[in-house]
Amino acid sequence: MSSRRWLVAGFFAPIVVICIFMFTFIPAVRSAGERLSELKVAVVNEAGSQGVALQKQLAKHLPFTAITGLDERAARQKLLTGNVEMVIRIPSDFYEKLASGNAHLDFELTDALSPNVKSMMQLTEARVTQATNAAVLEVAKWKLDNALMKQVDVAPANTSQSKEVAVSAAQREVFLVKLMQQIQRFPTQPVRANEVVVASAPAVAEFLPFLTVVTFFIGSILASLAAWFALKPFDGSARRRYMAWFETLGYILIVSFAAAATVVGVAQMYGVYPVVHAFRAVCSLAISFGAGCGLVGGLIYLLRLPGIGLYALLFPFQMLSSGIALPFDMLPQGYQSVVRVLPALHVTRVVNWLYVGVGDVSADLKWLGLTVLLAALVMGLRLVFVRRRQVKEDSI
DSSP states (O other), rough: HHHHHHHHHHHHHHHHHHHHHHHHHHHHHHHHHHHGGEEEEEEEOSSSSSSHHHHHHHHHHHHEEEOSSOOOOHHHHHHHSSSSSSEEOOOOOOHHHHTTOOOOOOOOETTTTHHHHHHHHHHHHHHHHHHHHHHHHHHHHHHHHHHHHHHOOOOOTSHHHHHHHHHHHHHHHHHHHHHHHHHHTTTOOOOEEEEEEOOOSHHHHHHHHHHHHHHHHHHHHHHHHHHHHHHSOOHHHHHHHHHHHHHHHHHHHHHHHHHHHHHHHHHTTTHHHHHHHHHHHHHHHHHHHHHHHHHHHHHHTTTOOOOOOOHHHHHHHHHHHTTTOGGGSSSSSHHHHHHHTTHHHHHHHHHHHHHOOOOHHHHHHHHHHHHHHHHHHHHHHHHHHEEEEEHHHHHH
């Protein structure tokens, strides 16, 4: 295939892949809100009698099928076996931290569901805050009523003590009014969620980080060997053959990523969570291998490969940054710093903002603008380089 055809194919192939990806993942994000009522959520109370009211309010107000009455061990077991998709835990120090504004609820999700639930987490936190406000008010009323009832039980009729009870009742109303005024300020500072993503298959979760690192280095070694062979002083036909092999590897990687994203997106759309989990584990290894190939080989061939070589470098990292194939928290810290500035992470946030209507995407739009300018510069340099090489070969 000529360089011109490689160039055309390399330009249109990523567009097709992105369309497939967007038409599968975005509907899954849009349908997440409609399917939240189908998710089974265990609400665990660790705050004793004070947390009972909040537990009931959460079960009432949250858009999930709530299950109460489970302790932490039983809830986690159901989470790991797939009987529930999320656990909301009320910490024992919740009410102590509520006054200082540091109160939080612990959200524990299965890894197959985390992209969908994350996209709705801000809306969920607003409902959690509303339920928390109602529960705080209910607990306050219960405490005041309980104290007043004790005073009434011991206060004789027509005595100064009974007048004190009447005064206490009036103070109760004043206190509740002040409490309501205080609660009205809570929604501007919603209850935070400490989110922990767990795997529904412990054996896979235990070895997956190690396996992803191993496959990343395997991909890097293979790409280095391919680059070494391709850069050796062979004749023109042999060099073009090695370059074609490497570009074929790029095509295979991109097609496999598109297929994996399609399967994961469709499975999320229809709620087939076992399929999502299984493919996420497989895709984690495949994309880690692809990232290794793209990082080493792509840097060497960034301006040498016509067509799809540039996308073979960028696409694995875009898939990683989108949070579909590999949970972001599982990446090493240095890896995370690289992934944070990649386009797909910002595209995902903008898409969530368009369809869910939450969050601030001004910084994401700035990064996307810079990315477009950088991509245009690189593509221009690559086109100039390819053109000069063609002119040189024609002159020879």
